[in-house]
Amino acid sequence: MGEYKAEIIAVGTELLLGQIANTNAQWLSQKLANQGISVYFHGVVGDNLERVKTAFQLASDRSDLIIVTGGLGPTDDDMTREAFQAITNNHLKEDEQTIDKIRGYFAKTKRKMTPNNRKQALVFENSLVLQNSTGMAPGMIVDFNGKKWVFLPGVPREMKTITTEHVIPYLKRTFLLTSVIESRMLRFIGIGESQLEHELKPLIDVQQNPTIAPLASEGEVAIRLTAKAESKEKANELIDKTELSVLEQVGNYFYGYDSTSIHECVFELLKSKKLTLAAAESLTGGGFSNEIVSLSGVSQVYMGSVVCYSVYSKQHLLGISPELIEVHGTISEQCAEAMAKNVCSKLNSSIGISFTGVAGPDDSEGKSAGTVFISVHGHGHKGEMNTEAFHFQGDRDTIRTRAIKKGFELLYRLLKDL
Amino acid sequence: MGEYKAEIIAVGTELLLGQIANTNAQWLSQKLANQGISVYFHGVVGDNLERVKTAFQLASDRSDLIIVTGGLGPTDDDMTREAFQAITNNHLKEDEQTIDKIRGYFAKTKRKMTPNNRKQALVFENSLVLQNSTGMAPGMIVDFNGKKWVFLPGVPREMKTITTEHVIPYLKRTFLLTSVIESRMLRFIGIGESQLEHELKPLIDVQQNPTIAPLASEGEVAIRLTAKAESKEKANELIDKTELSVLEQVGNYFYGYDSTSIHECVFELLKSKKLTLAAAESLTGGGFSNEIVSLSGVSQVYMGSVVCYSVYSKQHLLGISPELIEVHGTISEQCAEAMAKNVCSKLNSSIGISFTGVAGPDDSEGKSAGTVFISVHGHGHKGEMNTEAFHFQGDRDTIRTRAIKKGFELLYRLLKDL
Known part of the structure; x- marks a missing residue:
């Protein structure tokens, strides 16, 4: 899994207009990092068939796991299915369970179901359908040319639920993830970022595992130590060791861990x-x-x-x-x-x-x-x-x-x- | 300018690890949209020279205006300058004004300047240097193969200040933007979002130009009126008219415009x-x-x-x-x-x-x-x-x-x- 490359693509013009920030990519990246999967790219593309196709093609060429959020809704500008279909010739079918759910919803709220509502039930024929317990459109996992594609709704709540309930267990199962990534933040005050880095340069220059990343914020600095190992315990042992070396140099400025303020x-x-x-x-x-x-x-x-x-x-x-x-x-x-x-x-x-x-x-x-x-x-x-x-x-x-x-x-x- | 394509690239592994969300891209997209410039892609790439180069090459092929945030700091993992240099053969020089500022800062705070601090003063020889009034590393605008490249620090405060003070005026000047988008925010207090929307429903239902967008924030609501016209004056006339209609309905709760608090x-x-x-x-x-x-x-x-x-x-x-x-x-x-x-x-x-x-x-x-x-x-x-x-x-x-x-x-x- 060391060289396994993941990429996250968000589809939605609202992101390109700056109406919302791409917090989905942030959340997914954290979850993937916790599983030891490295994310190499985030991309955002608008609701335009040609551009979504281009983004998918590029991802297909360079990444092994591609997670797509958004563009699965009922309206005409939801392009994700069409774009993937165009580049893969995958066929769509209606997912029975989803159709039943959509019918039930409209019956319950006494509203009329319009034809485009059925669109949300369309899934690829050879996909693993991930039921959406908090919304309409299901997620999907599709294998194509040896790459894994995961399609998720753009609504953060739905995306998070499907990821937690289905995608993470699937990834663990499928890749038998054997390596774990652990991170620890060390917080310092009273020393500048460049001074801290200067003091730690000998350590940073030879960093491998854990990696040592300095981060500055207003009036203080932090160092993130990130280790990859076969178990949580092993990863933390590696971090403990590096932490000791770091604190030997700059322990005088250290005040706490992780989100401590x-x-x-x-x-x-x-x-x-x-x-x-x-x-x-x-x-x-x-x-x-x-x-x-x-x-x-x-x-x-x-x-x-x-x-x-x-x-x-x-x-x-x-x-x-x-x-x-x-x-x-x-x-x-x-x-x-x-x-x-x-x-x-x-x-x-x-x-x-x-x-x-x-x-x-x-x-x-x-x-x-x-x-x-x-x-x-x-x-x-x-x-x-x-x-x-x-x-x-x-x-x-x-x-x-x-x-x-x-x-x-x-x-x-x-x-x-x- | 209708077909003018903009792209925003953020450089920083912290984004791919999900430590922060790419709020810079959101903010910049809003500002560009206000100028009538369409953003076609957002990308995020880590602090890795090869991948930053690839992202830059791709942007150079498909976009006319490329805005890069991040990777201009003092540390070794800040790759933006190196990557652009590698694909364009542009040379770097020290910006006198910045070096003076960095020296002054260290003298004033009685701290020792380390060699990597000088890196922040490096700018491309043929660039327009955008002075950074709230931080160290300046921004830059570079012309390359008929494309405009804008480089900005990743720290949101610095990125925003440089954009407002330098980049937006530059874009206005350079592209003589012909269709103008003007926006005006009307701020209300003492009325909820749904109540406001209810009162304005007849107006919102027939909105065309200007558009009427309600926005809620903690304890208050705002309405953004956005009009497109051939001149600033024309756009503002359209907005004035709609504002009058809005205030006829809910003027009692109105307290100010735009960023007034x-x-x-x-x-x-x-x-x-x-x-x-x-x-x-x-x-x-x-x-x-x-x-x-x-x-x-x-x-x-x-x-x-x-x-x-x-x-x-x-x-x-x-x-x-x-x-x-x-x-x-x-x-x-x-x-x-x-x-x-x-x-x-x-x-x-x-x-x-x-x-x-x-x-x-x-x-x-x-x-x-x-x-x-x-x-x-x-x-x-x-x-x-x-x-x-x-x-x-x-x-x-x-x-x-x-x-x-x-x-x-x-x-x-x-x-x-x-």
Whole structure:
């Protein structure tokens, strides 16, 4: 199965007009990857007979397993059957079970069955018919010139049900899939993508199995380790080994696996150490708070936040002294420290974090857009204070997003060592 | 331009593994459709030199405009430049402006520039370089064998910015597009999608040019009017006429055009009426505030927010009396009113809004998940108070999102009539 090439073709003009995204291809790719089947191409083609034929011909030439989604519906612009028929001379017949179902549906809803409704029951004579338990048109599997063709409806719910109920079991049965692909994501914060790759270059250069793929997202990076082996256990052993080598190099920046987020880690640490948190947010404007309250159960550890967007609110809600603001300004290390310290005492929390800075696009108080001070205050825990200055790049939203991510990073570092 | 064929190729193994959906192709297709350019194919190919070359060769044979997303990053598996170079013999050079930007970025962030960072500055010698205002790697437009090639980064934010700032203007200029497609979005709040469609059914049934397409999103609906004509003016005249008919039916729910958001409308109304706003957020946890501070210049009208996630913060920061909480609970009309009123006086704002409720998944204080009270208090402006109770459906994030959207709707209604 190592060299076995799969391809996914979606038929539908709505995709080419951008009315929907091709999430079917994403979902199917994940399922195939889990079975150790490599997908080499995705294609999208409109409801046009000639172009669908061309796409099928190309797939037939280069791929071993071709999965086609869409174009099986009742209307004239559903071209999948016609196109495949034209290139293979396969004949169509009505599937009895489907015809009965369509008749039953129209009887039940007291609507008149129109001739084109019968079209959905047409299947290839020599196909394996995959019954559709959530819709009308069945799926099909057809062998042609040594290639496997799988036809599925385009409606995501129907496509997913037929795949799970019929296609995956069929593929397992037919190919006696003996190799398994396992993936693990390692998440890092506080290191850039290129720096991470630089550190891991010796490992990446010799990667084979598992493969090592760096992925960047806003303010953090991840590495995906993907291993192929004869069993899940063997694949995970290979991944374990590579993970160790990776963490030897960059373990200092590692914070979690797979879909773990940095704010979940902070939440878990607060819970396990029985600490509470409060925030004072100026430029982040509630965005930090908004992230943390997305987690269910967070009210155990999260006291709240003061979004002190105005000087008035800094003075009257947080008790920052007018003198401090006069001397240092609101965008200063001193103001950040006072905000973190005061929000702790105002909200009676063990830890306080504060954000002040310039989201832009204009400068403020003589500081350029992107200037941000973040302060973390461990009230009652050594009473320690850590304030850092940053210069983030990007537009207003990017600067705020990066500041928030950095805030979680600073909290994570503090909590890990407490 | 009728027969002009466009194709979009995404380069990236992460798409073939199903880690992300190809939303770039969707977005680009919409933009091209708006310009009257037909997209005939989408393709996705992995980070493999031979396969990228094959995909490019095929596109070159069958399409007139080829847009490639992804594969321009700093790492070794970014193959787009190499593949195009191999089939066209185009030479690469460093783009001075980009190199300066990369150097500046590393200097500013005090990080070390690694050799692979330079790769992002490589552009084709005879290309039109499209500067990337939100990231590193620039886009490019290259003419080859009478075909136009557009190369864009795969990061959606960067791809979108470069397309909007450079690619669309270029296409307009270059092809002197003769039939013009104009689109206008009308935005509504306070009416459901099916209700809106019901009210507009007579209009929708006879639609031809413009077409009328209802679109639903979280907590609001929009209608897209799309007209085709020989000039922008003619298309807009057609749209104007249909818009009038639409607004005759449902104008009461209309709040703005195109990408206008309800929070922008609220911001503009606050500005023009010289009013200020403050928020007290319990279940929304800073999410309301986070939306409003995404707007530049909002500090003129926005005083801040108290994210009173704990009972302690409701009492100590907002001064809600223990008796009120004892008698009515924190999830009550009475608490919502006190929160809105008190945040007004604490932050010295003309208007206060408050949110309290159960985001779920568990019930709280005997109230079921989705129960939300929103109160708007017009301090000093007739001193009026409007509190409404809602039962939102959905998971934690959906309930919070709907509450926030509804809060903006209530503010909008209040401000419009002030």
